[in-house]
Amino acid sequence: MASNMGIQIGNAWFQRKINLRPQHRGVHLVTEEILRQVPELLQFSVGLCHIQILHTSASLALNESWDPDVRDDMEMMLNKIIPEDMPYRHSCEGPDDMPAHVKACFLGSSLSIPITDGKLALGTWQGVWLCEHRNNAGSRRRGFILIAKMASPRNQSRRPFTVCIEGNIGSGKTTFLNNFKQFNNTMVLQEPVELWRNVEGMNLLDLMYKDPGRYACLFQSYVQLTMLQLHTMKSPLPYKIMERSVYSARCFIENMKRTNVLKEVEATVLEKWYDWCINHALIETDLIVYLRTTPDIVYKRMRARARQEENLVSLEYLEQVHQIHEDWLYHRTLFDVPAPVIILDADQSMEEMFVQFEKCKTRIFERCRQSERESRLLTSPVSSPKIGAASE
Structure with missing residues (x-):
């Protein structure tokens, strides 16, 4: 594009x-x-x-x-x-x-x-x-x-309360995000898959799956760019809900390192690119929702939805990605976690997930209101005590 x-x-x-x-x-x-x-x-x-x-x-x-x-x-x-x-x-x-x-x-x-x-x-x-x-x-x-x-x-004086929906391929992130589209106060940003499928007419996502040794570094570099664009996108709305993030892009880089898909110099360049994003770009995140799944379940979902580029994705690959997400967001032993995490069981049926969505939605909106109250307390002027008043 x-x-x-x-x-x-x-x-x-x-x-x-x-x-x-x-x-x-x-x-x-x-x-x-x-x-x-x-x-x-x-x-x-x-x-x-x-x-x-x-x-x-x-x-x-x-x-x-x-x-x-x-x-x-x-x-x-x-x-x-x-x-x-x-x-x-x-x-x-x-x-x-x-x-x-x-x-x-x-x-x-x-x-x-x-x-x-x-x-x-x-x-x-x-x-x-x-x-x-x-x-x-x-x-x-x-x-x-x-x-x-x-x-x-539109008035863009306040930064929106930003939530990142994380999880494995097929964990239900898009379906979860779609529930927020009914709210007029929420900007919903889906993973920019269409951009990855059409880079000046080239399907970079498909090329990465077919020939990862050649295209993995190029693809991940473009992923980090497009995710950074979503993170830094201004919004007049009080809530911003994103599918994945710059942070989770690092999970896939980590897996490519472990499986020797990336050369050492390629991994170094991508990690330096990631470090620059974290240190210099405004990508504040207030909450992470981790849709926790088992690889067998997401493999069946992935095969059922039959996206062309995912034909080459194996159960072994999903297990690798799952373990990295577990180490990052569940055990918290891999990378820094940039925000509080809500963990949901995403192995459940659509009806059961809807109940979880309703509960999670309430928690998200309540966290935003709490953040606003704390912000007002921090920015409200403090009256100086009168001379001679007793100090507590």
């Missing part, structure tokens, strides 16, 4: 080039895929988000987000209104090319959507469509530019 951005507090502009995964011909809902790559929108209270596609045979539209049949019907109607068997003069790129240009003119190459309280002001059933008009567009549809203008910056 290429990133060209600048934020100016006041009447601010933000710009980023983002990439979307290639799609087959048809109409595709891409709202969440775009938002995952632009978490900075949470900083804007009132503004305008402008999205533009940089191609002439694909288009963007704002329409139905719930029923996928609507998208299929739209593709059918576009093909009926603009057929391929017309006497087009421009035919050197195939019979689908000129109709694709016409469809792109009909629908348009950009959208402008209002921003309200850090979110796109979409209707209940509205979503952003990518309309792919070519049969074999391949990876060309990965180049987008998104621009957001902030007319009124």
Whole structure:
């Protein structure tokens, strides 16, 4: 992902080039895929988000987000209104090319959507469509530019109470985080897997699993960069919940050292990079929630969800990662623990985990209120005793 951005507090502009995964011909809902790559929108209270596609045979539209049949019907109607068997003069790129240009003119190459309280002001059933008009567009549809203008910056005077959700692969971190999305006072930051899958069109996560000897150091360096970006992201909301952290990135580096995946010099560079982050970046963490699991359980979950990149992840690997997390957060014998830890049994079913979430949510919000009370006590002025008053 290429990133060209600048934020100016006041009447601010933000710009980023983002990439979307290639799609087959048809109409595709891409709202969440775009938002995952632009978490900075949470900083804007009132503004305008402008999205533009940089191609002439694909288009963007704002329409139905719930029923996928609507998208299929739209593709059918576009093909009926603009057929391929017309006497087009421009035919050197195939019979689908000129109709694709016409469809792109009909629908348009950009959208402008209002921003309200850090979110796109979409209707209940509205979503952003990518309309792919070519049969074999391949990876060309990965180049987008998104621009957001902030007319009124939100108040960011207080640092949010920050919680990191830690655990093994398949421990339920994403599901746990999703429960917090219902609260308007919480910024939820998922692990930036989409960024790792699409670095200027390259799936770095997949390359790391397939050839760790070559790509592990490069991948972990990028992981630390993207996690640092999440840690330092400002928010006007009182709570920030993150999936993993810069701290847990070190767990995977430790495992690569133990299994000799990293060369000694590579491990040294990554550890120096980590030390710099800890000593110089503002990555305060107030609480860690450790979703404690057994490797057998997470292995079954991982196989069931069938992510392409995880096909090569073995039970042995999960056992290694589990032991490092145990030594770090449970036994506390490996690394420094940067914040208090709540340990939850994440081997349980979804229903049982929901009960645990409710209890944990209450503890998180109560810890934040306690932290605010302590902060007020520390910053409140202390009256000087009157002359002659008896001292206690």
